[in-house]
Amino acid sequence: MRMKDLLGGKGANLAEMTSVLELPVPPGFTISTQACRDYMHANGEWPEGLDTEINDHVARLEKAMKRKLGDPSDPLLVSVRSGAKFSMPGMMDTVLNLGLNDRSVKGLAKVTGDERFAYDSYRRFIAMYGRIVLGIDGAHFEHPLERAKSEAGVRTDAELDSATLKSLCVMYLAVVKGQTGKAFPQAPDKQLRGAVEAVFKSWNGARAIAYRVREKISHDLGTAVNVQAMVFGNRDDNSGTGVGFTRNAATGENVPYGDFLVNAQGEDVVAGIRNTEDLDALKATFPAIHAELLAIFARLEARYTDMCDTEFTIEQGKLWMLQTRVGKRTGAAALRMAVDMTKGTKVGGGSNVSGSTKGSKKVWKISKEEAITRVTAEHLDQVLHPQFEGGDKRVIATGLAVSPGAAVGKVYFSADDAADAADRGEKVILVRSETSPEDVHGMMVSQGILTARGGLVSHAAVVARGWGTPAVVGAEAIRIEGKQFTVGEVVVKEGDVISIDGATGEVVLGEVALSASKPPEEFDIILRWCDKVRKGKLAVRANADTGEDAINARALGAEGIGLCRTEHMFLAPDRRPVVWRMILADTPAEEAAVLEELRVVQKKDFIEVLDAMDGLPVTVRLLDPPLHEFLPRVDELKDKKATTGLSDEESKLLGAALKWAEVNPMLGTRGVRLGVLKPGLYAMQVRALMEAVAERLANGGDPIVEVMIPLTVTREELALARSWVDKGIADAIDGSSKFARTKSGKKSSSGPRVSIGTMIETPRAALRADEMSEVADFFSFGTNDLTQMTFGFSRDDVESRMMPAYLEHGLLKRSPFETIDQTGVGELVKIASDRGRAAKPGIKLGVCGEHGGDPESIAFFHRVGLDYVSCSPYRVPIARLAAAQAVIAAAGAKKKSDSKKSDSK
């Protein structure tokens, strides 16, 4: 077990600060996470032997500090802090000044010669202990304090005199007795045990659980408890406390940065009660300490080769370091620092050095690979999309954050209304229960999309991500009724302004100011490094359906299209009536005529896409969704029938919608099954595609096409569909003069570059991948559907309704729609890859589900050996980063295992 697992982040860090960095750290000890886990597993029974161990360590600490806990003459005081493996700032509990009681407070007053300080410490301790360990509402302590201040006619706590504080202590002790029925514990060992237990319990507090769900931290790690001798920043005006960053965490600029308060405890800085001062003020007040701190900053950066944040306290002129860790940073700062740090940094100096100073102990730097691993997907998202700026905002609901970026607009409740408003020049937020392809024309013109239902791979989420449109889905608190929605008491009517943040899931009433999104220059630098690292190992393509999307995707670095959804070409307002006529066609001749119309528009679309991706592969998926998705909804037509009545066409559409309606459309007549029922449809699509290829060739283009058959389950099905495509290609070659240079035969090396493959998106196709590979040139894993079917989770139903409960109960570690479920769905991907490659070595393998843009999933796909991932255009930079990180990690793992092997030889 690693030190961090056992001691928690803070404990491990303290140990390192003391023994390796030799920083001035107050002495103490750490109770391991194991003790916390034992406590939890025993359902809150106190672990055997823990008291003895704590007592031993307290004795050792007392020896080192030459003071004793609760000593009436010169008491040792300690802090008790939680410290989990992963930082959970503000989520768990801390007790300071432990060891004070009615007698030792007097000793403290005497030995410090400062009665005011002693009673101020005591009243803080009683209140903190009362609140955190004994569960008393903080108001019970605040009211007497406020009263005392108003009676004394002062504004701040610091102005209260020692007598007032003394009587406040008496009042606080009475509060404890009154609220709990028991006296405040005077024995320091009891105090300590209570505080430790409170930290244990805080692990399963509601706040902490919610935080871990959000941050994807496992619930069963437990927390360590750090017990440390107190130092006091509030001792006098020669004392103080602060936080310091070795560089600017907001901009990344290589300039130390910090907040500082004279005569205060750490809580005062965090709570923001008093206005803090900066490091310049520290330098002015305590020049020696300022210099010592900067020297420590330099040692820390050299040690961690990264920006660190620190907490420090000055007690009567002496600097104590309470905490140091690699610090959090904004996206822009992360990019800047990562690039900066590859250039070399002087130890003890702040600025970058240029030129080589290799071998000099005074310079440290990181490799480009290391720089790549310093940047996260969230960092890129931050610089790619606008964000809410700071300030008050009224969050009325929270949903799933499915497409990052923030947006402001007037709400509209139907796609038609949204389109009309956009025509009038309004900025629109489209609000729907859920969306379907019927809504696409309204979604297109919206600044943002908000739905009450749905999950990470719901229609709204997938479409919005594809366009980079901010979206919040599955905001279940919202009740939509006609042209308004309510959340509790709040009513939001058509035309009212709301703001949404697709990176946090927040829905805000009114307009929130948005920051501009402009990636810094380091953005491109890092991504170019990434591309170099992953070249030939893991390609990144985009899911893009139109020429515009494709141009966008290529600009963002896509190396082709992994999924071009031909159905999206059916959805433009001028095309929907044509699609309706196809579905309503009574005779084969009528159907053929309408298909001919569609062919013309599809050809145009294909040309645009192939043009944008010239020289790069484009995977075109033949029509996939159930036909009823192109029709108006049954319930809306029925409602209209009951109110205003239906036109003739609408009546026919209702008939068709009823005919094609399905109980479980996700498991229904879609994908290649549509092809089997309406083979004319696929033939038309292949014809349109091949004509587009011919036209591109004629214009000197270099089109590379991969035709993809969706939702296959048997080899025979794929073979049948492939025969249609083969025939379509052969017909096109025979029939078009534009393929003149390939007339010599199909096998001509200068012929159109077309391959034919299938999506692997049913468990059966994955299991039978050996057979499937016999008639496929490539597989593309459709991990959305594969996840739906492997789990039996409908993306439209389960995710918003069940997933929160599943994550809270720890039944799932994370949504399998967000990050691939490696041991279930992932095993099917692995089985299919292995069997496909065994039967057809070199078969091309990729993934086009939403997981293609998720860093952890990308790492998994690289380990399985896929050739490429494909994701929505705005995820492409993230995928490029994650793919490079995956390649680096895999190389590292290989190196490790190789060296192990050679060790054991």
Added chain:
Amino acid sequence: MRMKDLLGGKGANLAEMTSVLELPVPPGFTISTQACRDYMHANGEWPEGLDTEINDHVARLEKAMKRKLGDPSDPLLVSVRSGAKFSMPGMMDTVLNLGLNDRSVKGLAKVTGDERFAYDSYRRFIAMYGRIVLGIDGAHFEHPLERAKSEAGVRTDAELDSATLKSLCVMYLAVVKGQTGKAFPQAPDKQLRGAVEAVFKSWNGARAIAYRVREKISHDLGTAVNVQAMVFGNRDDNSGTGVGFTRNAATGENVPYGDFLVNAQGEDVVAGIRNTEDLDALKATFPAIHAELLAIFARLEARYTDMCDTEFTIEQGKLWMLQTRVGKRTGAAALRMAVDMTKGTKVGGGSNVSGSTKGSKKVWKISKEEAITRVTAEHLDQVLHPQFEGGDKRVIATGLAVSPGAAVGKVYFSADDAADAADRGEKVILVRSETSPEDVHGMMVSQGILTARGGLVSHAAVVARGWGTPAVVGAEAIRIEGKQFTVGEVVVKEGDVISIDGATGEVVLGEVALSASKPPEEFDIILRWCDKVRKGKLAVRANADTGEDAINARALGAEGIGLCRTEHMFLAPDRRPVVWRMILADTPAEEAAVLEELRVVQKKDFIEVLDAMDGLPVTVRLLDPPLHEFLPRVDELKDKKATTGLSDEESKLLGAALKWAEVNPMLGTRGVRLGVLKPGLYAMQVRALMEAVAERLANGGDPIVEVMIPLTVTREELALARSWVDKGIADAIDGSSKFARTKSGKKSSSGPRVSIGTMIETPRAALRADEMSEVADFFSFGTNDLTQMTFGFSRDDVESRMMPAYLEHGLLKRSPFETIDQTGVGELVKIASDRGRAAKPGIKLGVCGEHGGDPESIAFFHRVGLDYVSCSPYRVPIARLAAAQAVIAAAGAKKKSDSKKSDSK
């Protein structure tokens, strides 16, 4: 390749008749199935070298017969018949009298001295060849024949004189010229090639394809072609033709049986143009031939140790055997023969012998194991359920045959109307688009169920099979509109009488007479033998939800209940309002109160089930279906709202139905997910169950309970659900005096026998079976859902809409809902069994999907090593039979492989 694969059934049989049995068979040769496959694969190009081979064999035949094809003086005539591996009676084509032409017909007339016979044969040949090889409508030949008869003033063909037949030949030749534009082929080799090609083509005729789909015969086998010298039963009155059975195929009685016609060809017997005579008449007319035939019958039975059917022809006093094969038989006959044949049969005599005559060559018999393999599931179905009796019937539609038995009744279109009609004493057929749990009260009182949508495991199918109610589902031709349905022109109104046959899928207008269903005594004898064979190897349980079902299942031989669906207990008319109140409950207290009501009724139900299955295991599945299934349908409530308006309660129900509605309910909030959302529900069910157990124990019963958690996907989920059940059991033991004898502790061996397990019905659960087994005492494979998810096939949508096309195109060999898909779904079953057993040796494994009643699936489950199968009560006898057959087959396979192993030593 086996002889039958290559020569087809008929060809292999002819070879055996000639060489082994030394029967008087007309000489000939067989063109192998390989030639047909070559022809098909080459898309109808004539296989190279086939002509040469045919010519060689014709030459050999001519030598043997000392006559030549087309010889103008004494021509050889041949028959050309198809013969596939599996018999496809009437499905493919035959040409007789081939070799006749304008010249050879004269030679035939001369050499036979019978001009009438010669021209009768020629006109038959031209008509048959014209129809089958040249594709001319038969009416073109029938009209001249009818005209000739009416001009001659005769009634039958046999009365036409030679001159008329001669002129008919001329007319027929003109018909051929007129219809095809070419002269009738006179060259015998051309005639032969045409006939052979016609047989090849007939393999892919519409009739043949439909037959193979129905009989589950692979489309790629191809047919052999048998070319055989003609013999003539229509030569004179010393000739004749007939079919003979070695025993009575209808009753099974050990008495030879046959149909016979003097002076006729085989077609005359089959076509039923003339009334046939029986074997007594044969004995009277041809006593020597009768004796020879009976002696052949005895040899055939001794050779095949089974009943055979034969075709024979007498040509001028000589008996020729044209065909022999093991004969088809009715269910009753199959049972009787199987039992009879274990008792010993004298060779040459008809009656059974009693006492041992071992060692005597004069007696043959079969073993009990062999007797078991002679009976099929269809045989049992025939004797278990009423059938349509013969006679005319007007079939207006055909759907999927999902629950065998025939029924007659008046149609009603809603469950309420059906229930009212049944109250009035009417016999009812419930007709619905599809059914849901809402319809159960109407289904309960119906004689039969007919739906327009749905498949083999749709709600209607599963429920109907459970009750043994005849059902036809997915009759897509039916259009239901209000209180009538139409099929093409036919309109069937509420109250009209229809008949349905759940074994064939036929829907008939009006009343059809039904045969009674009364199993013969051999039914129980055979099944007792089966039970002995499979004892300790593969148990058979029933899916039963009520005490009545359980009593029924036990009577049919079930050894426990493998699936007790607790939701069916919620559906009685008096309980539905209670369930509604539970769903509508606004507060936890309200919900708890309603759950308490439900607990009382569930307890009563459990007591009845446990009573009926005393001493046998009962697997109780906690609530599984989505809650909205218990509510009225949204569309029906909305329609009502638009017309008559809704009551307050109905408005609330509409709200609840909307709230719980899901886009893909099959992948939605159901199974253990319901438990996570409403844990009070499962706690209530466990409490009711444990109280029932306590009451049974107090009354001296021996209840054995297995609590089953449905639809799990993770170990954590199962562990959580298990903890609720464990707590429920512990509470019951602590709380009830009825467990007095177990008070000593939970581990008391005399405590309640309760185990806890899960359904494996998602692909993920199957893949993670090792983890799942850590918290499960048993697995029960829910292969319906597993099939839906593995294929992505909704049972409600895909099956009726897509499956027919899939089977016709050969994309699937059969519906995976009928017989388990061994290589896909089956692999998941195998993976789960292997991983589960590896992690927890001895974990109990069973299957409770509808496949548990399908013989081929049962054989697979036995090979995988499951402990039991569970099926609907009326399938239990079939499962007992199939399980025994599976055990016998596996033992046979083992023996074979063991002996191979010892051979190779």
